[in-house]
Amino acid sequence: MVSKTKKKASTKSIKDINRRRWRRKTPIKNVVAASSAVLSSIHRRISKLLTKLGLTRLSSSNRKRNSYKILKKSAHFNFQQQDTVCKTLLFEDSVENSLLPPSISNRKTIFLDLDETLVHSKTSPPPEKFDFVVRPVIDGEPMDFYVRKRPGIDELLEALALKYEVVVFTAALKEYASLVVDRLDRNGFISHRLYRDSCRNVDGKLVKDLGFVGRDLKKVVIVDDNPVSFSNQPANAILIKPFVDDACDRELWEIERLF
Known part of the structure; x- marks a missing residue:
């Protein structure tokens, strides 16, 4: 046993x-x-x-x-390479060479022009009224830009950010425009920024080609005061009246109401 x-x-x-x-x-x-x-x-x-x-x-x-x-x-x-690795891992179907990183939401995208659409800037001598000053260094020379905000801009950015992906797309130089957007967007309502180097030169004119932004054109709108800017996609554009210094301007209120 x-x-x-x-x-x-x-x-x-x-x-x-x-x-x-x-x-x-x-x-x-x-x-x-x-x-x-x-x-x-x-x-x-x-x-x-x-x-x-x-x-x-x-x-x-x-x-x-x-x-x-x-x-x-x-x-x-470097960190830029690390970002590229992360995007490759997360977004395998992203479009190569697109101006914007892949969107992680299903929100529609609104592109906003900067000068004469959201603000008006003037170099020295200073105008009678302005909201703030930025001092970029352009071609090695510091310059003063006196910036006036268009009425309704703060309310517009806050309202749009609740429902849309907001992108500033300007033909201005990054050295100047980045400082202006920093002052306008204290609360981080703007998701991305595109500057002059993202525009295309077509017959000597700067065009903001939405075909390269990496977004579905059926879900994209651009608001700009210059028809040349959106000449490649006029059906996606809203033409706005240029702003200089009219304190009674109501254009941005109308844009907010439209969206």
Whole structure:
């Protein structure tokens, strides 16, 4: 009888032995063991992904001490490249060379011109009335621009941002326009900015070609005071009256009501 018992015990599989060990553990030990197994699995998957991307490789010695490894700074890897990697992983179907990053929402997009649509700017001498001054350096020379906001601009940006993706698309230089938009958009209502370098030169004229923005043209509108700007997609445009200094101007209120 003894020999038969020993034979039966010897035929038990590894699964049976592991199952008995699992039952002998306390509930806390079981939870710890399960968590450790999950973390090990995640660690292996992350290691494989990072190795494929060529960003880092975890050594066996570091594995024993830490579950991670800090990426070293490299001249061949910067945050712009990191953003590109992230976009490639998240948005495999994105259009190459589009002016905007892929949209992560189903919102429609409204492109707003800057000068004479949202504001009017003037260099020295200063006008009688202005809201703020920006001092960009253009071609190595600092310049003063006295900016007047169009009536209703603050309310328009806040209202549009609730329902739409708002993008400023201007033919102005980035050195100047970025400073103006910074002052206009203290609350972050504007999702993206496009400057002169995003325009196309067509017969010596700057055109804002919406075909390169990476958005469905059925869900895109541009508001601009210059018909040349939207000459490639006139059906997607709303022509607005140019603004200079009229304190009674109501155009932006009408745009808000329209949308």
